Amino acid sequence: xxEITLRTERRTQLVDITTQVQxxxxxxxxxxxxxxxxxxxxxxxxxNEGADPxxxxxxxxxxxxxxxxxxxxKHVEDPDGPxxxxxxxxxxxxxxxLVPLDEGKLALGTWQGIFFCEFDGPRERKVYVTALG
Numbered sequence: 001x002x003e004i005t006l007r008t009e010r011r012t013q014l015v016d017i018t019t020q021v022q023x024x025x026x027x028x029x030x031x032x033x034x035x036x037x038x039x040x041x042x043x044x045x046x047x048n049e050g051a052d053p054x055x056x057x058x059x060x061x062x063x064x065x066x067x068x069x070x071x072x073x074k075h076v077e078d079p080d081g082p083x084x085x086x087x088x089x090x091x092x093x094x095x096x097x098l099v100p101l102d103e104g105k106l107a108l109g110t111w112q113g114i115f116f117c118e119f120d121g122p123r124e125r126k127v128y129v130t131a132l133g
Contacts, residue, residue: 036096
């Protein structure tokens with residue numbers, strides 16, 4: 001397993017980590033897929049269009065509207081305000097993606113990228129990458 005460390009700049013932010021994931025894989029020795037996993041309950045990972053940064057911004061905005069910060073939340077342990085919406089948003093996305101490998105390269109579509117999804121930033125975060133045989 002390899003670890004990617006990144007720092008987010010906003011409360012809700014999608015960060016394209018495709019290049020870092022490919023670099024973290026290193027020699028894959030015939031592995032069939034890469035598992036990309038986020039070990040945080042207020043963050044996630046997804047695959048979406050990586051060519052136009054507006055797509056990531058649109059997804060950020062959509063998730064903030066689908067799960068509104070102003071609802072009456074029960075989970076309020078965070079001194080900066082309830083982070084329950086962050087937990088819900090991360091659950092709607094997923095903590096992991098599985099990407100096939102083609103001769104050691106991520107077999108993504110032409111426009112696809114792998115995005116780290118921050119929902120409780122800014123923070124320093126980790127992403128784990130594992131080549132699966």
